[in-house]
Amino acid sequence: MSPSLAAHQATLLFLAVVLLVSGCASTAVAAGRLPTKGHHRRGRDYENVFDRQEADRVEALPGLPSEVGFRQFAGYVTANESHGRALFYWFFEAAHDVENKPLVLWLNGGPGCSSVGYGALEELGPFLVQKGKPEISLNPNSWNKDANLLFVESPAGVGFSYTNTTKDLSQFGDELTATDAHAFLVNWFKRFPQFKGHDFYITGESYAGHYVPQLAVKILEGNKKAHRRDRIKLKGILIGNAAIDSSSDDRGLADYAWHHAVISDEVYGAIKKECTFPDDGEESVKCSNAWNDFFRAMQDIDLYSLYTPACTHNSSSSSPAAARRRPWKLAGTPLAKVHRGMPYNTYDPCVDYYVLDYLNRPDVQKALHANVTGIPYRWSPCSDALTSWGDSPASTLPEIKKVVDAGLRVWVLSGDTDDRVPVTSTRYALQKLGLPTVREWREWFTSDQVGGYTVAYDGLTLVTVRGAGHMVPMITPVQAGQVFAHFLAGNELPATSLVVNTEA
Helix, strand or coil: CCHHHHHHHHHHHHHHHHHHHHHHCCHHHHCCCCCCHHHHHHHHHHHHHHHHHHHHECCCCCCCCCCCCCCEEEEEEEEECCCCEEEEEEEECCCCCHHHCCEEEEECCCCCECCHHHHHHHHCCCEEECCCCCCEEECCCCHHHCCEEEEECCCCCCCCCECCCHHHHHCCCHHHHHHHHHHHHHHHHHHCHHHCCCCEEEEEECCHHHHHHHHHHHHHHHHHHCCHHHCCCEEEEEEECCCCEHHHHHHHHHHHHHHCCCCCHHHHHHHHHHCCCCCCCCCCHHHHHHHHHHHHHCCCCCCCCCCCCCCCCCCCCCCHHHHHHCCCCCCCCCCCCCCCCCCCCCCCCCHHHHHHHHHCCHHHHHHCCCCCCCCCCCCCCECCCCCCCCCCCCECHHHHHHHHHCCCEEEEEEECCCCCCCHHHHHHHHHHHCCCEEEEEEEEEECCEEEEEEEEECCEEEEEECCCCCCHHHHCHHHHHHHHHHHHHCCCCCCCCCCCCCCC
16 A cells, blocks of 8 residues: 555544544444434535545645655635635645654744745755756655644745735734734644644744744633634744844844954944944944944855855846845844845755746646735745835744743754854843753764754753754754754753764
C-alpha cells in the first residue's frame, strides 16, 4: 500500500472517530439501533468535511516527484466574511506518525511578507526551489519530520491572500492581523477537525515577534470564551530574530554593527548622540538622518547575514523583488519594515527571484488552488498591495509576558550574524522582562561543534545559533532543526559534544 493511500484511509477512519468523540454520533448507534434523521445529517456533515479537505488536496506540483511520502493541502480559509477577507494556506502533514505529531503554524514577518514564499519554500518547509530553474526539490532538513506544518500568508493582501474590500489594504495593523489570524485558525480547524486535539505551537521570525505573541494572546482569550471542545490546544511559541521591543531593537542594531566593524566611529557616534531610544520609538529628525547614514553605509552588504554573499542580481529589473533590493525608504524608525529592502539568503542569496518565478507560474497556482479570484497583481515575496501599517506597538514584551504567565513554553531563537534584529537587541529586550535566571548561559552542541549558546529564564529560554543570520533555518538548517525538535520536546539542548572521541 502506498503512503498516500494509507494516509487517505487513515484520514477517513480518523475523521469518523473525531466526529464520534465530538458528539456527532450517539449511544443509539453504539447499541445497534437504526440512526435517526439527525444521524443522516451528521453523516452528511462528515462527508462535507472530507470533501472540503479533498478539494484542497495538492496532488502534484510542477517540477516535483509525484510521490513525496506525505500529504499536502492548500487553499483559502475565510478570516472575515463581511469584508470578504480570505487567507491562503499551505499545509503539510508530518512525514510520519501524523496522528501523534503536533501542529505547528509558521509566520513570516515584514509586516507584509509571505510565509509561503519564505518559510515554506526557502527555509523549513518540505520543498526548496532549485537554483537556476523554477522547479522544486525535497528539503532534507524539513521541519515536517517533527510536526505537521501550516503556513499562512497573513494578513489579506500578502501573497495570494485577498480582501474584497479595497479599503482594508490601507487599514491593516497588528490588531486586525491578529484578529484575522485567530478567525482563520478557528475556521481552519473546522475544515481539519482531526487536528483539533493536537498540541499546537506558533512559530515565526522577524516581525512575527509581533504576530506570534499577539496571536497567542488572542487564542488564550478565545479559549476562555469557547466551549471546551472548541479550544485550541496552544502549548507554546518560538520566535526567531524577532522584533519585540523597538527601543532595544534600535539600540542593539547600532551597537552590534559598530562592534562587528561594519560602520564607522562617526556614524555610530551620531546615532548615540542624536537618538535617545525611547520606549515609544519616537525619535528626532536628526536621529532619523543618522539612521539614514547607517543604512547607506551598509547598502553593499547583506545586513541580514553579515558574512554571506549579497545578491548582485541586476536591480534594474522591473520585478517586485528587484524593487525591494534597492535601498529602502530611509524615513522613520529602522524597524519600520524589518523584512523589506535587501536580500538575506545564504548559499544562494538571490533565491527569492526563483521563488518569485515559480509561484507566478499558472500551472503552479492551479496546483495550489491559489489566485482563484484573479488578484490584479503578481505574487511577490513582500506585499506591495498593503499601502500602510497603522497599528504597530513599540513593544510586544507585555504579550510575551502574558504567554509566559500562562505557563506556555516560550523559546526565543537568535542567529548571531544577523544585524537586522541582532542578538544584542534581543538580549537588551529580554532583560526588560526581569525574569530570574534558572540555568546559566552555556554553550550547546551540534555533533562535535558548538551550535550556539543558551540561557534559561523562569518561563523563557533564549537560544543563539552560531553563524546564522536573520533566517536561521535557511542559513544553518541542521542546527535550526535541532533547536526545533528540542523545543517541541521541551528538552534542553546538549551541553557536551555528541561525538565520542575514540582516539587514545
